[in-house]
Amino acid sequence: MNQPFATQVEIPKDSSLLRQNAFINGEWVKAKSGNTYSVLDPATSNEIGKVPEMNAEDTKEAIKAAKESFDNWASQTAKHRHDLLQKWYSLILDNQQDLAIILTLENGKPLNEALGEVKYGATFIEWFAEEARRTYGDVIPSPMKNSKFIVQKQPVGVVGIITPWNFPNAMITRKLGAALAAGCTVVVKPSDCTPFSALALAELAIRAGFPKGVINVVTTEQCTKEVGLELTTNPDVKKISFTGSTMVGKLLMQQSSSTLKKLSMELGGNAPFIVFDDANVEAAFRASGQTCICPNRVYVQSAIYAEFASRLADRVSGFKVGNGFDPQTTHGPLINEKAIDKVTRHIEDAIAKGAEILVGGVRRSGNFFDPTVLTGMSTDMIITSEETFGPVAPLYKFDRDEEVIKLANNSNVGLAGYFYSRDVGRCWQVADALEVGMVGVNAGMVSNCEAPFGGVKESGFGRSKYGIDEFLNLKYIHFGSL
Ligand SMILES: NC(=O)c1ccc[n+]([C@@H]2O[C@H](COP(=O)([O-])OP(=O)(O)OC[C@H]3O[C@@H](n4cnc5c(N)ncnc54)[C@H](O)[C@@H]3O)[C@@H](O)[C@H]2O)c1
Numbered sequence: 001m002n003q004p005f006a007t008q009v010e011i012p013k014d015s016s017l018l019r020q021n022a023f024i025n026g027e028w029v030k031a032k033s034g035n036t037y038s039v040l041d042p043a044t045s046n047e048i049g050k051v052p053e054m055n056a057e058d059t060k061e062a063i064k065a066a067k068e069s070f071d072n073w074a075s076q077t078a079k080h081r082h083d084l085l086q087k088w089y090s091l092i093l094d095n096q097q098d099l100a101i102i103l104t105l106e107n108g109k110p111l112n113e114a115l116g117e118v119k120y121g122a123t124f125i126e127w128f129a130e131e132a133r134r135t136y137g138d139v140i141p142s143p144m145k146n147s148k149f150i151v152q153k154q155p156v157g158v159v160g161i162i163t164p165w166n167f168p169n170a171m172i173t174r175k176l177g178a179a180l181a182a183g184c185t186v187v188v189k190p191s192d193c194t195p196f197s198a199l200a201l202a203e204l205a206i207r208a209g210f211p212k213g214v215i216n217v218v219t220t221e222q223c224t225k226e227v228g229l230e231l232t233t234n235p236d237v238k239k240i241s242f243t244g245s246t247m248v249g250k251l252l253m254q255q256s257s258s259t260l261k262k263l264s265m266e267l268g269g270n271a272p273f274i275v276f277d278d279a280n281v282e283a284a285f286r287a288s289g290q291t292c293i294c295p296n297r298v299y300v301q302s303a304i305y306a307e308f309a310s311r312l313a314d315r316v317s318g319f320k321v322g323n324g325f326d327p328q329t330t331h332g333p334l335i336n337e338k339a340i341d342k343v344t345r346h347i348e349d350a351i352a353k354g355a356e357i358l359v360g361g362v363r364r365s366g367n368f369f370d371p372t373v374l375t376g377m378s379t380d381m382i383i384t385s386e387e388t389f390g391p392v393a394p395l396y397k398f399d400r401d402e403e404v405i406k407l408a409n410n411s412n413v414g415l416a417g418y419f420y421s422r423d424v425g426r427c428w429q430v431a432d433a434l435e436v437g438m439v440g441v442n443a444g445m446v447s448n449c450e451a452p453f454g455g456v457k458e459s460g461f462g463r464s465k466y467g468i469d470e471f472l473n474l475k476y477i478h479f480g481s482l
């Protein structure tokens with residue numbers, strides 16, 4: 001693996017997409033305090049720009065704007081909301097290269113991957129534009145004469161949206177598309193590490209014609225806790241849609257209980273990836289190189305363990321770690337020092353307990369870490385129970401199906417799980433048995449706007465295909481004396 005080297009960073013052609021203010025009530029604004037914080041490029045640690053350091057007061061202002069615009073937005077026809085979302089979708093695609101550059105600047109992922117995320121993110125806007133027109137209700141046969149029972153759907157109100165850094169574009173569009181289609185207005189708080197993708201999306205939303213106050217974006221770093229507290233306790237916010245770690249999700253859920261908000265929680269995972277001895281090994285290890293919803297534990301059946309491990313190590317040693325703007329780069333930097341520390345701690349713990357490094361294990365300069373394959377893993381290692389969120393593939397050997405299902409399910413979380421086998425009976429049994437929200441059978445990618453994305457256990461609740469319902473309340477109307 002090569003040492004990462006300096007690469008010329010790119011800048012968006014349309015510089016007005018790189019916004020350095022927050023967005024409240026249709027205006028680009030500073031924090032009331034005038035404070036700002038610097039956002040760093042994780043590949044170079046250079047400052048990309050500054051954004052407002054907002055606090056609870058600024059957040060109240062954003063919530064007020066969202067509340068004031070709600071009645072008007074909710075009363076628009078579904079067709080009108082559809083048209084604006086479609087226009088926004090087209091603008092996102094027209095500006096995909098610039099959005100990808102902004103994403104790589106702040107998140108570090110290779111530009112091609114960033115472009116993939118922007119296109120993936122746009123599919124949610126397109127999908128929910130279409131769903132806006134399909135929020136059908138029901139007419140229930142009444143047991144009484146001269147009356148009708150009607151169920152209709154109405155937007156829940158102002159939504160607080162809190163998102164992580166690892167998908168700075170798509171995690172926002174997945175929520176925003178559904179919320180806006182349903183007729184809700186929103187206050188978005190992106191990750192402090194990656195605010196620029198959210199602000200660029202807001203700029204394109206203005207160009208698409210969304211009315212002021214419908215979308216608001218609050219940026220903060222030091223005041224994250226107080227902004228989160230305001231969003232989760234302000235009675236004018238009716239729902240919180242959160243993507244991030246299980247730890248923060250639990251806190252937000254607790255805080256939201258004081259006003260009994262509706263919640264969607266897309267939380268951490270610890271995905272098992274199982275390769276049975278009848279698998280198409282070529283297909284299986286190709287997929288294990290994917291970075292989306294990364295497998296955290298790779299279980300390989302004894303008969304093919306050695307072959308799989310050696311081919312995986314071989315493939316991983318060909319990866320090139322570097323700046324996301326270098327076209328040769330396959331793996332960008334980790335987001336920050338904290339992420340590097342976690343990966344290091346997990347690898348050191350595994351080695352202390354008997355694991356061996358097959359390839360990688362080296363921290364490069366800055367936030368770069370070589371993709372790593374570990375062998376000789378056992379269940380007492382931290383990696384087995386904690387999400388690493390870094391480029392580490394720990395290999396575990398197993399013999400029997402029941403054994404691996406037990407191992408795979410031995411986790412407090414259950415987001416995604418993958419396995420490879422050519423036995424149809426085994427495929428059904430394992431797919432049924434895995435305690436996760438999403439299963440990839442002979443497939444290493446499960447994310448799609450058309451499919452329900454979400455987890456079980458402590459990976460949260462709420463689903464994206466059915467996502468528009470997450471932003472709607474049911475209202476039952478008993479229409480009597482007819
Ligand atoms: N299930 C999914 O769909 C999904 C998708 C992407 C990422 N994730 C998870 O996200 C995690 C990585 O992202 P992260 O490091 O940004 O997660 P995180 O939980 O640290 O932060 C997520 C968001 O919450 C904010 N936040 C943190 N503390 C807060 C508080 N007290 N009040 C309000 N907001 C607060 C952060 O600023 C960020 O915007 C991983 O656990 C990953 O599995 C889950």
Ligand SMILES: O=CCCC(=O)O
Pocket residue numbers: 166167170292293447453
């Ligand atoms: O980080 C989680 C993956 C997000 C996705 O694939 O939609």
